[in-house]
Amino acid sequence: MKVFRTMLKTELKLSLRGMDMFIFAICMPVVVTILLGIIYGNKPAFNGAEYTFLEQSFGAVTTIAICAGGVMGLPLVVSDYRHKKILKRFQVTPISPAMILTVQVVIYVIYSIASLLLIYCVATLFFDFHFIGSWLPFLGSYFLVIVSMFSIGMMVGGIASNIKTAGVIASILYFPMLIFSGATLPYEIMPTTLQKIADILPLTQGIKLLKSTSLNLMIDSVIIPIVLMSVITIICIGVALKFFKWE
Amino acid sequence: METIKINALCKAYGDVQAVNNVSLSVKHGEVFGLLGANGAGKSTTIECILGTKKFDRGQISILGMNPQTERKKLFERVGVQFQESKYQDKITVEELCELTQALYKQPSEYTELLKQFNLLNKCKSQVSELSGGQKQKLFIILALIPNPEVVFLDELTTGLDAKARRDVWKYLSNLKRKGLTIILTSHFMDEVETLCDKICILKKGTCIFYGTVKEAIAGSPFEKLEEAYLWYTDEEDFDYESI
Numbered sequence: 001m002k003v004f005r006t007m008l009k010t011e012l013k014l015s016l017r018g019m020d021m022f023i024f025a026i027c028m029p030v031v032v033t034i035l036l037g038i039i040y041g042n043k044p045a046f047n048g049a050e051y052t053f054l055e056q057s058f059g060a061v062t063t064i065a066i067c068a069g070g071v072m073g074l075p076l077v078v079s080d081y082r083h084k085k086i087l088k089r090f091q092v093t094p095i096s097p098a099m100i101l102t103v104q105v106v107i108y109v110i111y112s113i114a115s116l117l118l119i120y121c122v123a124t125l126f127f128d129f130h131f132i133g134s135w136l137p138f139l140g141s142y143f144l145v146i147v148s149m150f151s152i153g154m155m156v157g158g159i160a161s162n163i164k165t166a167g168v169i170a171s172i173l174y175f176p177m178l179i180f181s182g183a184t185l186p187y188e189i190m191p192t193t194l195q196k197i198a199d200i201l202p203l204t205q206g207i208k209l210l211k212s213t214s215l216n217l218m219i220d221s222v223i224i225p226i227v228l229m230s231v232i233t234i235i236c237i238g239v240a241l242k243f244f245k246w247e
Numbered sequence: 248m249e250t251i252k253i254n255a256l257c258k259a260y261g262d263v264q265a266v267n268n269v270s271l272s273v274k275h276g277e278v279f280g281l282l283g284a285n286g287a288g289k290s291t292t293i294e295c296i297l298g299t300k301k302f303d304r305g306q307i308s309i310l311g312m313n314p315q316t317e318r319k320k321l322f323e324r325v326g327v328q329f330q331e332s333k334y335q336d337k338i339t340v341e342e343l344c345e346l347t348q349a350l351y352k353q354p355s356e357y358t359e360l361l362k363q364f365n366l367l368n369k370c371k372s373q374v375s376e377l378s379g380g381q382k383q384k385l386f387i388i389l390a391l392i393p394n395p396e397v398v399f400l401d402e403l404t405t406g407l408d409a410k411a412r413r414d415v416w417k418y419l420s421n422l423k424r425k426g427l428t429i430i431l432t433s434h435f436m437d438e439v440e441t442l443c444d445k446i447c448i449l450k451k452g453t454c455i456f457y458g459t460v461k462e463a464i465a466g467s468p469f470e471k472l473e474e475a476y477l478w479y480t481d482e483e484d485f486d487y488e489s490i
Contacts, residue, residue: 005349006345006346006348006349007346010338010342010346011335013342014335014336014338014342017336081335084333085329085331086335088299088329088333089329091298091318092297092327092329093322093350093351094319094323094350094352095319246299247299
């Protein structure tokens, strides 16, 4: 525990000093919330809807930080440490690879939760937002999205040989998901064809779960998104730990 | 009982034989010097011993353990300073020491080490802002934080000024008296003469001399280790980079 605590404290400080994650995981979701609030106000999501546009988007916006941290931040920091031979220095100490990865995962979970709370406060205070769903299933879905997104990041960070490869893979995963899964651009305003393509992305499935739990809606199937995301998680974590490279 | 035992170590990079059939043994409390020109295979040998590089053939044991399979247990008792030590962006001296200290079960107090090496006033500075010599001292400190039984120091005092080198020697001699086993590489023959009990001179990956400093001098037509070393490596006419 001492290793974990000290490492978490130090790495969190370093991460905050770096500023990137503060901008992408903390500021950006808040900006998107404010924009959605200003543009749509508390208009209903569609004619006759019982919830507002912002309430409909809430679940999606909470995943921006997860996506930024899990798919961008996590793989980049791990591959950067490998590239800079910091992992090689750790290799000649008693620390385990799992500990190094866990610390980074926890840091990005902290960013995600901070972002969730911040978005909730901003939406509630300034845009008359009401969380009409049930918290427990919502948090369950939220947790599942975190786990599946982070496992993808861990896999990329664990196996990419350098920061360039990691950067390319992370970008290929990050930007389409951020834009097309409904995290920033609302899924509802996309053309149907685009929606169909977006459905392949795991984050789209996660956002559907978050949306239905935050709005208390029934969705066609809860099983498919849950199974899909769980399978991704297990495969990615397995690959990350099996093929972890120190150098 | 040997603290380190290497038997017939071989390692090649493609066609280049970086380490060729090197055997050595280091006893408890001994200081062992690995010498040779740049590119002679010193760092590769050390990395193979530590398990950070895979080797092609040979047997390695440190404190009776295999560094590849018993990594976590072994590095509780072994400290390492690599030739080019890297650190996280924007990390401070204190954070790096604190983090390193947290990795071990029975570490030394890093503030004590910083004081000994005259770095205590740099605690709050970022590592990247330190001078070359200060960084070098810091990475020696990091290797000593585990309170190790064996310490590997690759290019021990490169970049240090005369006074700092003397301080490091004095400190290591003290630890040696307390039973620390040291494996170092160095380009400074005065340092090797002062510290090392036994040396191995590498040339193109092959061991061309193995024995005590006295034996090295006696086996050559010269009276100083530096001249003897150049005579062994046959470099005196065309290659001074090793001094």
